[in-house]
Amino acid sequence: MTRTEQLSASFRDPSGFLFTRNGVLYRQINRAYSKDYARLIDSGLYEKLVKAGLLIAHVDVDQPPAESAPAFKVIQPERVPFISYPYEWSFSQLKDAALATLSIQKRALKLDMSLKDASAYNIQFTRGKATLIDTLSFEIYKEGEPWVAYKQFCQHFLAPLALMAYRDIRLSQLLRIYIDGVPLDLASELLPAKTKLNFGLLTHIHVHAGAQKRYSDKTVAPRAKGAGGMTRQALTGLIESLESTVKKLTWKPAGTEWGDYYENTNYTDSAFEHKKQLVKEWSAEKKPALVWDLGGNTGVFSREAASSGAYTVSFDIDPAAVEQNYRVVKAQKEQNILPLVLDLTNPSPALGWDNAERDSFGARGPVDMALALAVIHHLAISNNVPLPQLADFFAAHCKWLVIEFVPKSDSQVQKLLASREDIFPNYTREGFEAAFSERFSIRKSESVRDSERILYLMERK
Amino acid sequence: MHFTPLPYLDPGSGSFIIQIAIAALLGLGVAIRASWSKIKKYFGIKPKSEDEDADSDNDQD
Numbered sequence: 001m002t003r004t005e006q007l008s009a010s011f012r013d014p015s016g017f018l019f020t021r022n023g024v025l026y027r028q029i030n031r032a033y034s035k036d037y038a039r040l041i042d043s044g045l046y047e048k049l050v051k052a053g054l055l056i057a058h059v060d061v062d063q064p065p066a067e068s069a070p071a072f073k074v075i076q077p078e079r080v081p082f083i084s085y086p087y088e089w090s091f092s093q094l095k096d097a098a099l100a101t102l103s104i105q106k107r108a109l110k111l112d113m114s115l116k117d118a119s120a121y122n123i124q125f126t127r128g129k130a131t132l133i134d135t136l137s138f139e140i141y142k143e144g145e146p147w148v149a150y151k152q153f154c155q156h157f158l159a160p161l162a163l164m165a166y167r168d169i170r171l172s173q174l175l176r177i178y179i180d181g182v183p184l185d186l187a188s189e190l191l192p193a194k195t196k197l198n199f200g201l202l203t204h205i206h207v208h209a210g211a212q213k214r215y216s217d218k219t220v221a222p223r224a225k226g227a228g229g230m231t232r233q234a235l236t237g238l239i240e241s242l243e244s245t246v247k248k249l250t251w252k253p254a255g256t257e258w259g260d261y262y263e264n265t266n267y268t269d270s271a272f273e274h275k276k277q278l279v280k281e282w283s284a285e286k287k288p289a290l291v292w293d294l295g296g297n298t299g300v301f302s303r304e305a306a307s308s309g310a311y312t313v314s315f316d317i318d319p320a321a322v323e324q325n326y327r328v329v330k331a332q333k334e335q336n337i338l339p340l341v342l343d344l345t346n347p348s349p350a351l352g353w354d355n356a357e358r359d360s361f362g363a364r365g366p367v368d369m370a371l372a373l374a375v376i377h378h379l380a381i382s383n384n385v386p387l388p389q390l391a392d393f394f395a396a397h398c399k400w401l402v403i404e405f406v407p408k409s410d411s412q413v414q415k416l417l418a419s420r421e422d423i424f425p426n427y428t429r430e431g432f433e434a435a436f437s438e439r440f441s442i443r444k445s446e447s448v449r450d451s452e453r454i455l456y457l458m459e460r461k
Numbered sequence: 462m463h464f465t466p467l468p469y470l471d472p473g474s475g476s477f478i479i480q481i482a483i484a485a486l487l488g489l490g491v492a493i494r495a496s497w498s499k500i501k502k503y504f505g506i507k508p509k510s511e512d513e514d515a516d517s518d519n520d521q522d
Contacts, residue, residue, distance in 0.1 A: 013469055117470055146484070148468040151476035203483045212475035219474060229481045230488075237487025238480065 004066050008356035013117070015136040019066040025079055026063055027135060030070040036113075036139045037072070043111040045138070054104050056080070056126065056133045078126070080133060081290065081311040081338075085358055086120040086156065087176040088340040088348060090323040091164050091251040092330075093130070094172065097123040098157035100130035102243045105147075109236065114141040118149035120156040120181070121358070127335040146230045147238065151212075154204050155181025158246065162205060163187055165249040166195055169319045172341070179352050184209035200245025253320030274449040276304050279371065279402060282444070282457050283308040286400050288368030294344055295375035299325040299337060305371060306336050315342040344375070345383045362397060370398035373455075377406045377413045380427055387426055387435035395439035401458040405432050410452055429454065 007018040015033035019026055029037055040046050049055035058077040065071030086094055097120055105115045115137050122134040147153075156175075159182040163171040167190055174182045188209040195201040283291065283305040293302040296314035298321050306312040314337060316322050325339035342348065347361035372394065379385045385393075394401050406413055408427060426435070433442065440458035447454055 015469075116468060146472070146477055146480045148470065148472040150480045151473045152470065154476075203479075207483070208476065208479050210475075211479035212473060215473075215475035215478060230484055233491045234481075234484035234488030237489070237491040238484040240491070241483070241487045 006066060008354070009121070009352070009358065011353075013134075013136060014070075016072075017066075021063065021066070025077060026061065026066075027058070027075050027077055028065045028067065029072045029075065029136065031072040032070065033136055034072045037136070039113060039140050040135070040138050043113065045108060045111045045113055046135075048107060048111075049104060049132070052103075052107075053127065053129045054100055054107075054132060056124075056131055056135065058135055075135065077133065077135065080124045080126055080131075081336075082313050083124060083359065083364060084313075084338060084340050085175075085348065086160070087173055088342060089172070090319055090326050090339065090341060091161070091169060091172070091253075092323055092326050093125070093339075094120070094157065094161055094164070095246060095249065097130040098153075098161060098246045099243065100132065101153065101157065102239055102246070104132055105239055106236075106243075108138055109141060109232070109239070112141045113138045114145075114147065115139075115149050118153035118156060120175070125338055128329050128333060128337070143232060144230060147235060150238070151184075151208075152181065153242065154184060154208060157181075158201075158204055158242065159184055159187035161246060161249045162195060162201055163190055165251050166192055169251060172319070176348070176351070179357065184212060198245070198248075200241055200248070204242060204245060251323070253323040268450045271448050271451040271453070275373065275404070275455060276301065278446055278448075278455050279373075280304040280307055282400075282402055283310060283369065286369060286457075288400060290367040291369045291371065292365070292367050292398065293371040293373075294342075295372065295378070296325070296339070297321045299328065299339055301371055301373055302337055302339075303334075305369070306334070309336070310369070311336045312338070314339045315344070317341070317343045344379065345385075365397045367398050369400040369402065370394060372401065372403040374404055374406060374412070374453075376403065376432075377410075377416060381413065381416045381424060384423075387432055388438060391436045391439040394436075395460050399460050401440060401456070401460070403436075403456050403458065404448070405429060405454045405456065407452050407454075 002022055004019055004021045007020065010018040014030065015036070016027055016029040019028060046055065050057045056077050058075040061074055061076045063074045065074050086097070089097070100123060101115070101118050105118075108114055116139040117134070117137055122132055122137060123130050124133045125131070160172055160175055163174070163182065171190070184205055188206045191201065191205065196206055279301050287308060288305075288310045291302070291305045291310040291312040293299070293305060293312055293314045296302045296316050297318070299314040302312045302314035314325055316325070316339070319341050322339045322341045325337075328334070329337050329339060342361060348358075350356065350360040350363065351358040376390065379390055380387060394403070407429060408414070408417070436442070436458060440460055442456055442458050444457040445454055
């Protein structure tokens with residue numbers, strides 16, 4: 001029996017929508033979009049963008065549409081290995097997504113097309129690069145028209161980047177609250193006064209926010225009044241100004257939680273190397289397609305898992321570690337590692353209309369293998385999660401689990417217990433194994449050389 | 462006057478008006494740059510490549 005389901009994140013644009021049929025992802029294009037689609041292909045823009053790694057590739061398929069009345073055709077886009085969201089990206093990831101969007105817009109304009117939206121959610125990381133995944137984001141450019149996606153670009157990209165660069169890196173989390181980007185009046189209020197000396201931020205955020213307020217109760221029929229109001233040269237100037245403003249925003253990962261974690265641990269080189277070797281061996285043996293490294297720091301162990309060919313998502317709570325990890329991905333042109341910011345004690349929830357537009361962390365799993373290295377003590381002791389609940393959590397998210405037990409005698413755990421009462425009588429090797437054996441079969445366990453830690457390979461029951 | 466279909470997202474009245482104002486100013490810059498490179502070309506100075514393929518490797522840094 002065929003099973004067709006429309007994707008719940010894909011309902012806004014009347015041009016078409018995504019659906020899955022028997023697990024395969026398709027995009028239906030509606031007749032309303034047929035002219036724009038033809039231009040995208042015939043002008044060579046599609047090919048150019050795909051070649052540059054800026055647009056997701058697709059193939060035409062002979063599939064019946066999910067909704068036949070408005071249908072024009074069905075295409076099958078290349079599948080993104082893991083969908084991530086802007087509130088999970090580090091500074092440079094959001095910046096690269098912004099620059100990719102502008103680069104696409106510049107190329108589109110040269111071929112008489114324009115982006116009709118500039119949503120950060122339309123960008124995903126594929127092969128280590130920011131890529132537009134919405135093939136239906138283009139429309140035929142009409143000389144004289146302003147950029148309809150200008151406001152969206154400022155809210156989704158410029159405002160959060162400016163706030164992260166000039167105020168606090170943690171303000172990226174505003175994107176989790178405001179699904180259509182950071183309201184510009186809020187950004188304007190939160191940004192330090194000195195940003196008014198930056199021409200780009202002055203105009204695109206502060207003055208822009210003021211204009212929004214001034215005209216908030218007035219209607220301007222955009223395409224009637226805008227037509228003829230803006231030359232192509234003016235539009236190019238606008239895009240270039242946004243580009244140079246974004247390019248100038250920088251953030252240096254320093255003075256954060258784990259930035260220098262590896263220089264600050266109690267492990268010896270040989271313990272570290274031994275752990276790397278075990279992760280590499282076990283991933284090579286189990287050949288997972290998708291791995292989640294939970295608490296991946298700068299991605300050292302993620303890379304060991306990825307060496308088996310697995311696509312590895314390297315999650316960490318610290319934006320500085322994720323930033324460093326992403327910079328390595330870029331520098332080494334790594335294609336199968338995706339660093340993301342995630343607080344395991346409060347992972348990304350389901351968001352948006354009907355809580356169904358953006359998937360929760362858990363809904364994007366389960367995966368073949370998860371790594372939980374040097375993380376259990378943070379969850380069990382700092383966050384007071386009882387061991388059986390930890391076992392349930394991991395069992396819900398992966399088939400194979402590589403988990404490191406860090407005993408109480410370990411100096412890192414001693415540090416966590418130094419300022420609080422030890423209310424964890426079951427936090428022992430035996431207690432850990434008993435709790436996890438309820439949900440997993442322990443396949444391997446190895447004492448990490450020159451340490452008191454134990455590394456386990458477990459299989460979900 | 463020709464009317465084209467309305468965008469499916471509300472571009473915002475204030476955003477539209479301010480965009481046109483800012484862009485008029487910025488477009489002037491683009492125009493000046495273009496004529497400046499023409500002047501330089503006239504005197505035999507090679508302009509920097511403004512070809513789109515300059516960033517075709519999608520080097521996003």
